[in-house]
Amino acid sequence: MRAGAQLFGQHLPTGSWVHRLGIGTKYALVLLPSLASLVVRQWWLALALVALGAGLLLASRIPARWSLRLPWYFVVMAVLVSLYGFIAVSWQAGTTTLANIIGALLVSRVLTMTTPAADLVDALVGVARPLDRFVPQASERFGLAVALMLRSIPHLVDSFGQVRQAARARGLQRRVAGLLTPVVIMAVAHAQRSGEALTARGLGDPDDRIER
Amino acid sequence: MMDVALVAVFAALIAAFSLVPGINLVVVPITLQTLAVGLTAMVIGPWRAFAATSLYLLVGFAGLPVFANGAAGIGVLARGSAGYLLSFPLYALLVGLLAQAVVRRGWRQRWLRLFLAGLVGSFTLVHPMGIAGMMVNVNLPLAKAFTLDMTFWVGDLIKTAIAAGVAVAVHKAFPALLATRRVPGPVTA
Known part of the structure; x- marks a missing residue:
């Protein structure tokens, strides 16, 4: 059952302060900066996203060889797609694309590696609760x-x-x-x-x- | 409850097909994922398919690794493939409506019509949104994004053909799936 293992095998508990953050805070830390960087598309903001993701992952005390590891196909994809920006547009555009892709991955990882899957599901269902008023x-x-x-x-x-x-x-x-x-x-x-x-x-x- | 169960299981089908190994092309990983989305639209009808694809995306955005290559979280929205992902619910709705019409009217040549329905959805929604995603996220000008998108056309034709074939067989096995009116269940239970 590889898929089953994959689905629930990303959480690595260490008891760090990042792990102990409330789920709402974690989602805010992940969603707001990622979306901001995707919408604004500035190279410095994208680099800040990478720094935020890497910083939180290091603070989580999960060994960096897991938390900061990037799969080879992911690196190839990220470099290839940002190449066009570097060559044809400007170094800022290339940096923005590359840093956004890597930063968004790292920041998303803060959520998946420091939170049990069951808690993610509970939070997702909790968001739907206000709908009960309209649809029984x-x-x-x-x-x-x-x-x-x-x-x-x-x-x-x-x-x-x-x-x-x-x-x-x-x-x-x-x-x-x-x-x-x-x-x-x-x-x-x-x-x-x-x-x-x-x-x-x-x-x-x-x-x-x-x-x- | 049948609706909820169908929605959940087909969202799971999309996830399962996304996790089964596929081929990585430059910008977008080619998996059985899009095939599963096409199947969902052709098999369970417009609203349930819309709900199933939305559920799949929501669960993935919330951080569960259901996207291609076990990716998770809204990080996927930074990638070149973001437009394709976001097009799934709209595609499911449109192709679902067309497929429902094909099945309910009892038209002949079901396979051909389902195949065409799938292509209509692909070329009016999936490819334009995919191209837009590459333009925004990867700085590609329209012409380049279009050329890159064209590399998926052949695969898309093949996948839509397969999805239509499977959908015909599934409707034969479960004729009530897209029936005109829901049969009021017997008052047992």
Whole structure:
């Protein structure tokens, strides 16, 4: 289950003050500077974003070989896309692109590496709570959707792997549509089973409850 | 609850297909991700597909690593691929509407019509927004961004063709998915 491990394996607890920041503060630290830098697009602001991300990651006391590591394909992509700015526009434009891409990655990491995935999900669902006033049980249904989605990812990656193995055993691995159809049919069936299970437990369907 | 479950599972399908290894081209990683978005639009209908793609983006922006190569957070908005990502919900809505019409009217040549519906969505929304994203984030002038975008056209045609083929098979297996009226469930439970 690589996907499952990937999904929940980014949090590295060390107990630093960055880890202990409230989730709202963390989101503010991540979202506001990233968006500001993306919108304003100034080289000095983009460099400040890199400094903020790297600074917080170092302060988190997560070993820098993990927290500041950049995957090779990411570096290649970042350099290639900013090359045009450096060559054809100006060094400021190139720097802005490069620093924005790297800075936004580092700052996002502050969130994912210092916060358990469950807390991220809770915060996301919490944001939907004010909607309850307008749509009955909006946040409950949203929370159920997020939970069911995250549970389903490893399940689907698995069923994709199984179908691929079965196809390979029969020498049919070249036909992509033949591989995907059973996966999607399994996905719909999985959704219907899950929907029935939720309904049976009286979760999330206001209309049904009133009728009965 | 069926709606919520379908939305959640198809958001998961997009995430799962984004994580399955793909090919990295210069600016945008090519994965099965866009194929999954096309499938979602053609299979579960406009509003559910809109909700599923939005849910996928929200969960990714919130910091869970569901984007291509396990990326997470709004950092992806700094990349050349930002425009493509943001186009998903609109694409899902438009292609979903067209696909729903194709399935409900019982038109023949379903595959061809779904394929065309997918291409309409791709070329009116995904590619223009992708080009705009590259222009803003990577300083590319329109002509360059357009040329770069063209490198995805062939892959896009192939992926849309495959998605339409899979969608036809799925609608055959679950004819009620896009049925005109929701059948009122029996008052059991």
